[in-house]
Amino acid sequence: MGNDKLKKLRLLYVALILLLVLSALTVPYLMLNSINLFRGAFLFWLFFALIVIFLTIKITTYWRDN
Amino acid sequence: MPISYLYTAIILYIIIGSIVALMARREMNDGVVEYFLSGRNTGGVVAALSYSATTYSAFMMIGLAGFTYSGGVGALGFELIYLSGLSLVAFFGPRFWLIGKKNNYVSPYEMLGDRYQNQWIAFAASLSACIFLIPYLAVQLMGVGYLLNGLSDGEIPFIFGVAIAVMLAIAWALIAGMKSVTWTDSLQSLIMIVISVIILFYVIYQNLGGFKDFFDSLAALEGNVLTVPGPGFFKFKTFLGLSLPWFFFSISNPQVSQRLFIPRDLKAMKTMIKGFLVFGFIYTLVSVFWGFSARLLIPGLSNADLATPELLASQYVPTALALAAMIGITAAAISTIDSIMLTLSSLVVRDIFKNMEDNLDQEQNLRQLRTAKIAILIIALLGFFFAIQELDLIATLSVAASIGLLVVVPSIFGAFFWKKATAAASLSSIIIGSITALYLQFSSWSPLGHGAGVWTLLVSTAVFVIGSLFTEAPTEKADQFIDYINEECRQRNII
Numbered sequence: 001m002g003n004d005k006l007k008k009l010r011l012l013y014v015a016l017i018l019l020l021v022l023s024a025l026t027v028p029y030l031m032l033n034s035i036n037l038f039r040g041a042f043l044f045w046l047f048f049a050l051i052v053i054f055l056t057i058k059i060t061t062y063w064r065d066n
Numbered sequence: 067m068p069i070s071y072l073y074t075a076i077i078l079y080i081i082i083g084s085i086v087a088l089m090a091r092r093e094m095n096d097g098v099v100e101y102f103l104s105g106r107n108t109g110g111v112v113a114a115l116s117y118s119a120t121t122y123s124a125f126m127m128i129g130l131a132g133f134t135y136s137g138g139v140g141a142l143g144f145e146l147i148y149l150s151g152l153s154l155v156a157f158f159g160p161r162f163w164l165i166g167k168k169n170n171y172v173s174p175y176e177m178l179g180d181r182y183q184n185q186w187i188a189f190a191a192s193l194s195a196c197i198f199l200i201p202y203l204a205v206q207l208m209g210v211g212y213l214l215n216g217l218s219d220g221e222i223p224f225i226f227g228v229a230i231a232v233m234l235a236i237a238w239a240l241i242a243g244m245k246s247v248t249w250t251d252s253l254q255s256l257i258m259i260v261i262s263v264i265i266l267f268y269v270i271y272q273n274l275g276g277f278k279d280f281f282d283s284l285a286a287l288e289g290n291v292l293t294v295p296g297p298g299f300f301k302f303k304t305f306l307g308l309s310l311p312w313f314f315f316s317i318s319n320p321q322v323s324q325r326l327f328i329p330r331d332l333k334a335m336k337t338m339i340k341g342f343l344v345f346g347f348i349y350t351l352v353s354v355f356w357g358f359s360a361r362l363l364i365p366g367l368s369n370a371d372l373a374t375p376e377l378l379a380s381q382y383v384p385t386a387l388a389l390a391a392m393i394g395i396t397a398a399a400i401s402t403i404d405s406i407m408l409t410l411s412s413l414v415v416r417d418i419f420k421n422m423e424d425n426l427d428q429e430q431n432l433r434q435l436r437t438a439k440i441a442i443l444i445i446a447l448l449g450f451f452f453a454i455q456e457l458d459l460i461a462t463l464s465v466a467a468s469i470g471l472l473v474v475v476p477s478i479f480g481a482f483f484w485k486k487a488t489a490a491a492s493l494s495s496i497i498i499g500s501i502t503a504l505y506l507q508f509s510s511w512s513p514l515g516h517g518a519g520v521w522t523l524l525v526s527t528a529v530f531v532i533g534s535l536f537t538e539a540p541t542e543k544a545d546q547f548i549d550y551i552n553e554e555c556r557q558r559n560i561i
Contacts, residue, residue, distance in 0.1 A: 001559045003552070010157070010561045017153045024147050025309065028139075028294050029302050036290040038281040045143045049350075052150040053343045059156040060336040062559040 001062070013059055017052060024048045067385055069221045072214065075389045079396065080234060086253050087238045087246040094242040098434050101243035102172050102412045108248060108328040110337025116251035117325050117338055118345040119258065119401035121315070124209040126353040127262065127395050132370035133299070134357025138291035140300025141357065145350045148312035152343055155316050155326065159335055160560045161482050161551050162326035168550060173409070174323045176416045178474065181481040181547050183540040184489035187496065188417035191474050194500045195320050196410055196418075198470035200445060203406050204452035206399040207231050211453065216375040217392055225454055231396070232450045235404040239411075239442055244328065247404050254397035259345060261394040262352045265387050269359050273382045280355075283362050291361065307517025311468040314523075317478050318471040321402075321409040332558065403449070411441035466507040469519045473499030476530035482551065484534070485544040491533025499526030 028041035035041070099105060108116075126145075133141035162174070171177040175195070179188030207228045214227035238250045274280045281292075289297035294305065317323050329335040360373035363382050367373060374395070378388040415438045473496045480487030502525045505511075506518035513521060554560070 001556065003556055006556060006559070006561055013156075013561060017150070021147060021150055021313065024143060024150065025306060028143060029305075033293050033295075036285050036292045038285075038292065040292055041139050041294055042142060042281075042292055045139075045146045049146040049149055049347060052153055053347065056153040056156045056343060057340055059153075059561050060339055062561055063160065063332045063336060064558050065332045066558060 009062070013055060016055060020048055020052055020055075067217050067219075067379070067388060069218050071385065071389055072218055072222065072392070075393055076214075076230065076396075079393050080230075083234065083238065083250050083253060084241075086249050087241040090246040090249040091242040094245050097431050098415075098438075099170070099172060100245075101435055101438065102408065103324075103328050104244040104248060106167060106328060107330045108244075108334065109330055110334035111341065112248050112252050113325065113329050113334055113338035114341025114345070115255040116248035116401075116405075117322065117342045118349070119251035119255035119398070120325065120405040121322055121342070121402075122255075122258070122346070122349055122398055123206055123402035124213075124395050124399035126349060126398060127356060127391075128209060128213075128371055128374050130350075130353040131357035131360065131374045132372075134354045135361045135367070135373040136297065136370035137299030138289065138293070138296035139354075140294040140296060140305055142350070142354045143294065144300070144305060144309050144312070145354070146347075147309040148315060149343070149346045149350060151313035152316055152339065152346070154314070155339055157561065158317050158323075158478070158482065159326045159339065160332060160555070160558070162323065163329060163332070163335060164551055164554045164560075165547065166327040171327065172324075173412045173416045174320050174326075174478075175413060175474070178477055178481060178492065179417065181540075181543060182477070182487070182489035182492050183543050184493060185417075185420065187477065187489060187492050190493060190496045190500075191477075192413035192417040194470060194473060194496060195413055196445075197500075198467040198503075199319075199321070199406050199410060200448050201452060202467040203403050203445070203449040206403050207449055207453040208456065210396050210399050213375060213392060213395055216372075217379060217388070224456075228450060228453045231400055231403065232446050232453075235400050235407055236442060236446045238400070239404040239408045240439060243438075244408060247401075247408055248328070251401045251405065254401040255345065257397045258394045258401075259349060259352075261387075261390045262349065262356070265383065265391055266352050266355050266359075268384075268387060269363075269377075269382060270355065274359060274362060280358070280362070284358055287361070291358070303512075303515050303517065307519045310523060311472050311519035314472055314475050315468060318468070318475050320413060320471075321405045323478075324409050324412070332560075407442050407445050407449075410445050411438045414438070414441040414445075466503055466518065469507065469522050470500055470503040472519065472523050473503065473526045475523065476527045480530060480534065482548065485541070485548055486534055486539050487530070487544070488534045488537040488539045490537040491530045494533050495526040495530035498529050502526070 032040045130141055130145055175188040175191040179185045210231040211224040211227035214222045215224045238246050270280055284291055295301045329338055357373055360377040364376050378391050415434050476495050477492040499522055503518055503522040
C-alpha cells in the first residue's frame, strides 16, 4: 500500500476513534442522563465499545507479514 | 468459610501454577532477551492471555465492582473507555515490535533513550515507573492479604496472605523470566474469566431472577444507578479525570507496553489484540454486573470496596464458588504483580544501571541476569514492606500510578511521529510531569475542578511540544528511526 493511502487510512481511523471516545465521554451525560434503564447509558457504552473493538480489529486486518 | 477449604484451594493453586512455571523453564533458552522477552517468540494465544492477566488486576473484581456498587453505571463507561484505549495498540503495537526487533530493545524506556539519544530519559522514566509502580504492586499484595483475611473471618493473618502472594510472584518471575510469567499468566487469565462468568450467571439466575429482572430491579433502586452522574460519585469531572489516564494505559504502563516486543510475528500480535479485546469486554461486564449484584443483594455497605468480599461471604454464593472466586481474584493480583516485578527489573538492569549493548557476550548476559534477579528480590521486598505497613501513602501513590505513568505518553508519540521532538523536551516533560502528578495527588488540589490526570497530561504535553520547538532534535537518529518504521509499515500495510 502506498504511503499516501496509509496516511489517509490512519487519519480516517484516528478521527473515527476520537469521535467515538468523545461521544462516550459526553453523550451519557448530555443526552441519556434521564433514561434510568438498560437502554440508556449502559447500552450506549456497550455499543461504543463494540464499535471501537470492531475498528481496532479492522485496522489489524490490513497487516501483512513479510 | 472453613479455613481448611481455603488452605486446600490455595495449595492446589500453588501446585498447578508452579508446575506450569517449571514446564516453561524446560523450554527456556539462555540470554537477556530470552529472560525478559521470551526470545521475542511468543505465540498469539499465550500473548493475548498473558496481556489480559497482566492488565487486569484485583482492581477489577474489588475496585471496579466497588465503583459500580457506589457510583452506578459510570463505572462501566470508565472501564470501557479504558478498553477502547487498546485501539492505540493497533497503531503503536507493530511500531514498537518492528523497531524493538531491529534495535534489540528490551525495555520501552531503553527505546526512548536511544531514539532521543539521551540515556537520562530512560533513567528518569524508569525511576518514575519504580516510584509509581512499586506502591501499585504493594496494593495488589494488600488485596490478597485482605481477601484471605476476610474470607477466613480473620483466622488467616493479613501478613500471611501478603507473604504467599509475594513468594509466588517471586517464584513465577524467577523460574523462567517472561516465559514462566506468560505461561502462568495464561493459566491465571483462564481461571479469572471462567470462574467469574460462572459465578455471575449463578448469582443472577439463582438470586436475582435473570437479566431482565436484574435490570428492572436496578431501575427501581434509589439514586438512578443506570444513569450518570447517578448516585453522585461519577460527576463529569471525576469521570474524565479517571478515564483519561486509563485511556493511555496500553502505552503508558511499561509492564504492558513491553509486551509489544514479545509476539513472534504480526499474526501473533493480531491474535494478541483480538484476544485481549474479547477478554477485556467480557471481564469488564462481569465485574460491573458483580458490583450491581452486590448492590441489590447486600445494600447499605459503608465501604464499597467490601462489596465483593461481602458477597462472596454471603449466603448467595455457595462455598465452592466463593473459594473459586477467591482463587480467581488472587490469580488476577499475582499475574499483575509478577509482570510488574519482571518489567521493573528489566528497567533497573537496562536503564537505571545501564547498559544497552547490541551484542552482549556471555559474561555480560550472565551479569545482567544476575542483577535482574537481585532487582526482582529487592522490588518484591519493597512491595512486601510497603504492603504490611498499610499506609495511606501507599494507596495515594497507587492511585497516582496511572496518572504518573502518563508522563511518557508525549515522548512516545513524538518518538514515532515527530522528527522535531527533542531530548531536552522529552526529559523535561517526564520530570515536570512527574512532579505535577505527585504534587496534585498529595495536595488534593484540583485546579478548575479537574483532577491530577487531566493536568499531568496537559502539563507534560505542553512542556514536550514547547520544549521541542526551542531545542535541537537528534536529526540523524530521528530520520533513521522514523524512516525505517515508515518503510516497514508501507511494506506491511501497517496503518
